[in-house]
Amino acid sequence: MIQLKGVRKSFGKNEVLKGVDLSVKTGEVVVVLGPSGSGKTTLLRCINFLEAADDGELTIGDTKISFKHATSKEILNVRRQTAMVFQNYNLFSNMTALENVMEGLVTARNVPVAQAKEIAQKALDKVGLTDKYDSFPLQLSGGQQQRVGIARAVALNPEVILFDEPTSALDPELVGEVLAVMRKVAQDGITMVVVTHEMSFANDIANHIVFMDEGVIVEEGSPKEIFSNPKEERTKQFLERILPRWSFSI
Amino acid sequence: MGSLFDIKLVFEYFPAIISRFHITLLIVVFSITVGMLLGLLIAAIRIYKIPVLNHIAVVYVSFIRGTPIIIQLFIVYYGLPLLLDAMGIDINQWEKLYFVLAAYGFNNAAFISEIIRSAILSVPQGQREAAYSIGLSRWQALRRVILPQAFLIAFPVFGTRVVNTFESTSLAFTLGILDMIGQAQAIGNRTYHELEGYAVIAVVFIVVSLLLEKMFLHAEKRLILNRR
Amino acid sequence: MIFDFQYVAASLKVAVKYIPTTLMLSVLPLFIGIVFGTWIAICRRFRIRIIAKLADILIPVTKGIPLVLHLFIMNFLILKPLDFLSQWYGWADALRFMDKTYIGIVAISIYAVVVISETMRSALISVDDGQYEAGYSVGLTRWQTLRRVVLPQAFPFAVPVLCNNFIGLIKGSSIVYLITVVDVMNGALTSAQINYRFLEAYIAAAMIYWMMCLTVERVSIILEKHLKKYQYRVQENNLRREVL
Numbered sequence: 001m002i003q004l005k006g007v008r009k010s011f012g013k014n015e016v017l018k019g020v021d022l023s024v025k026t027g028e029v030v031v032v033l034g035p036s037g038s039g040k041t042t043l044l045r046c047i048n049f050l051e052a053a054d055d056g057e058l059t060i061g062d063t064k065i066s067f068k069h070a071t072s073k074e075i076l077n078v079r080r081q082t083a084m085v086f087q088n089y090n091l092f093s094n095m096t097a098l099e100n101v102m103e104g105l106v107t108a109r110n111v112p113v114a115q116a117k118e119i120a121q122k123a124l125d126k127v128g129l130t131d132k133y134d135s136f137p138l139q140l141s142g143g144q145q146q147r148v149g150i151a152r153a154v155a156l157n158p159e160v161i162l163f164d165e166p167t168s169a170l171d172p173e174l175v176g177e178v179l180a181v182m183r184k185v186a187q188d189g190i191t192m193v194v195v196t197h198e199m200s201f202a203n204d205i206a207n208h209i210v211f212m213d214e215g216v217i218v219e220e221g222s223p224k225e226i227f228s229n230p231k232e233e234r235t236k237q238f239l240e241r242i243l244p245r246w247s248f249s250i
Numbered sequence: 251m252g253s254l255f256d257i258k259l260v261f262e263y264f265p266a267i268i269s270r271f272h273i274t275l276l277i278v279v280f281s282i283t284v285g286m287l288l289g290l291l292i293a294a295i296r297i298y299k300i301p302v303l304n305h306i307a308v309v310y311v312s313f314i315r316g317t318p319i320i321i322q323l324f325i326v327y328y329g330l331p332l333l334l335d336a337m338g339i340d341i342n343q344w345e346k347l348y349f350v351l352a353a354y355g356f357n358n359a360a361f362i363s364e365i366i367r368s369a370i371l372s373v374p375q376g377q378r379e380a381a382y383s384i385g386l387s388r389w390q391a392l393r394r395v396i397l398p399q400a401f402l403i404a405f406p407v408f409g410t411r412v413v414n415t416f417e418s419t420s421l422a423f424t425l426g427i428l429d430m431i432g433q434a435q436a437i438g439n440r441t442y443h444e445l446e447g448y449a450v451i452a453v454v455f456i457v458v459s460l461l462l463e464k465m466f467l468h469a470e471k472r473l474i475l476n477r478r
Numbered sequence: 479m480i481f482d483f484q485y486v487a488a489s490l491k492v493a494v495k496y497i498p499t500t501l502m503l504s505v506l507p508l509f510i511g512i513v514f515g516t517w518i519a520i521c522r523r524f525r526i527r528i529i530a531k532l533a534d535i536l537i538p539v540t541k542g543i544p545l546v547l548h549l550f551i552m553n554f555l556i557l558k559p560l561d562f563l564s565q566w567y568g569w570a571d572a573l574r575f576m577d578k579t580y581i582g583i584v585a586i587s588i589y590a591v592v593v594i595s596e597t598m599r600s601a602l603i604s605v606d607d608g609q610y611e612a613g614y615s616v617g618l619t620r621w622q623t624l625r626r627v628v629l630p631q632a633f634p635f636a637v638p639v640l641c642n643n644f645i646g647l648i649k650g651s652s653i654v655y656l657i658t659v660v661d662v663m664n665g666a667l668t669s670a671q672i673n674y675r676f677l678e679a680y681i682a683a684a685m686i687y688w689m690m691c692l693t694v695e696r697v698s699i700i701l702e703k704h705l706k707k708y709q710y711r712v713q714e715n716n717l718r719r720e721v722l
């Protein structure tokens with residue numbers, strides 16, 4: 001289980017996160033919604049310290065870390081318990097698909113190579129890339145790259161996987177394959193925090209939905225509560241703007 | 251021998267050394283100007299692959315790029331009179347400075363021709379085709395589309411060349427020119443205080459090359475902004 | 479005086495013997511430059527406290543000083559104290575008249591470190607931030623990310639520029655004749671001191687430098703092709719990818 005308390009982050013004078021509290025139970029899929037610029041990406045990046053938050057607390061497993069005073073050892077520890085799937089994939093371009101997945105296991109966690117290879121192959125099989133072990137990232141389509149990205153995260157067996165708009169850089173016809181893989185991961189009971197604009201997908205897989213705007217969590221609840229019965233005005237406006245588009249695409 | 255380094259002498263030598271700065275400036279300005287004119291010619295020869303001349307140009311550019319400027323200086327100094335003598339021109343009475351100017355000019359011609367050539371070649375083929383497709387002639391396409399784009403590509407590299415030329419003028423003294431380093435050595439020979447003179451020159455070189463870099467960066471920004 | 483190729487050949491014969499000296503004066507600085515230059519570039523990329531700040535000031539400033547001044551200053555700084563000490567100590571006197579190649583190596587190395595640190599800096603910048611972040615996200619430390627992900631991507635980018643730097647060092651090393659080191663340049667000139675065939679001697683020296691630089695250029699092209707081939711293969715497949 002991970003818990004965030006009072007996370008604050010400013011870029012210069014621009015306060016992007018204004019005290020965010022969030023808790024994610026083990027095995028739960030939390031989807032974060034919100035308009036562009038509301039701070040969703042920043043929140044995810046703060047969780048694994050790609051961005052240094054100014055204030056707040058993070059509890060992960062049974063360790064509690066204050067963002068302000070985190071040591072580099074604590075940061076590394078958090079990073080080894082989390083994994084991230086990036087919007088633009090960020091596969092290591094000097095490594096094959098298999099090596100990409102093995103890297104975190106072998107170098108960061110000292111898993112023996114043979115064992116890491118086995119885990120990595122299994123992860124790639126799961127995302128349907130059995131025939132692409134030895135391909136380099138640039139030899140793969142966007143959808144395939146993102147599936148490697150997911151395999152890379154899954155193979156680490158982290159406490160939580162953070163997804164930042166994993167399909168928004170993809171051509172429309174490739175979105176489906178990535179969402180399918182994510183569904184599979186969710187069904188395996190892996191804890192996930194997902195930022196996405198795919199509403200029907202959010203509705204399907206989320207146990208819990210969080211709506212963010214201007215650096216605060218405006219409303220949260222089950223998909224049903226948020227989608228069919230939003231309480232806050234800002235949530236309603238956001239959904240009204242985005243849902244018509246969504247219902248067309250079904 | 252007194253102290254190794256006397257800061258007072260740095261100020262004392264400064265006027266004498268800076269008074270030779272115009273030689274350095276002359277070499278840079280002259281050789282860049284000549285280099286641009288000759289360089290344009292060489293670049294044209296190479297791009298249009300004019301027979302025979304193209305081969306000569308390739309060898310010439312390769313030679314200049316593959317040998318130290320200091321050797322080029324001496325080859326011009328000893329070789330140019332022989333060459334021109336064979337053509338019936340006598341330049342044995344020339345001042346040494348002229349040979350230095352010639353050598354740096356020849357040197358820059360090669361480097362600048364490469365800058366121009368690679369800038370023109372790096373404009374995507376599609377740009378040329380697009381220009382032809384709206385009915386521009388070859389010359390119009392070159393003047394209206396290719397050259398303006400190539401200019402933007404070449405400009406920062408050209409700036410680096412100017413700074414490099416400025417630094418390489420520090421070797422002109424080897425031919426016996428009384429430039430800043432020549433002056434510092436003359437002072438050093440008299441007083442056994444070379445280091446102070448070198449310190450003055452180092453400061454001049456640092457300040458001027460930083461200024462040049464700033465200037466070109468600024469100009470580059472202006473160019474890019476003006477284009478919009 | 480008429481140009482005589484015989485004298486060129488004679489000079490060539492002597493100068494060739496000093497190719498090892500010229501190589502020592504350029505390969506050693508290249509090596510030192512790559513090691514320290516990369517290290518400085520890394521410190522600047524990661525903004526490592528004092529070192530990064532210091533380098534921000536020192537590198538541009540040192541870069542502004544021409545190589546020949548580095549050489550003269552280093553020569554002076556090493557020799558003058560020895561001059562002084564040699565009044566009392568025999569070893570200082572001996573050092574004073576020793577082969578000065580080492581002074582050349584020191585001066586050229588300083589220059590090389592500065593130049594190559596800039597090369598490596600732009601190579602490090604050429605690697606996308608996302609690559610660092612991906613490394614951190616799977617739990618690699620900064621050093622591990624650097625070693626396993628960033629440097630393997632930065633070095634291929636740097637190779638052609640490093641080859642250019644190397645050519646610059648080979649050519650630049652010719653100035654050590656000014657402090658009486660006998661390298662290719664000075665070797666070619668030895669016979670000219672007697673027969674005044676300077677033009678022929680300089681041409682002989684030029685030939686050797688030219689050949690050395692052409693060799694490095696060839697190697698650079700081969701290396702680059704090797705790296706490109708990998709990229710082409712990738713791109714070929716890339717073309718097919720959206721058709722899948």
Ligand SMILES: Nc1ncnc2c1ncn2[C@@H]1O[C@H](COP(=O)(O)OP(=O)(O)OP(=O)(O)O)[C@@H](O)[C@H]1O
Pocket residue numbers: 011014016034035036037038039040041042043
């Ligand atoms: N590195 C940065 N430096 C300065 N400002 C930043 C930086 N990263 C993000 N911001 C600012 O923080 C705010 C929130 O950005 P963030 O990327 O978290 O939004 P988001 O909710 O993910 O938006 P989107 O849906 O468009 O991805 C924006 O106003 C953005 O301009």
Ligand SMILES: [Mg+2]
Pocket residue numbers: 040041042164165
């Ligand atoms: Mg975002």
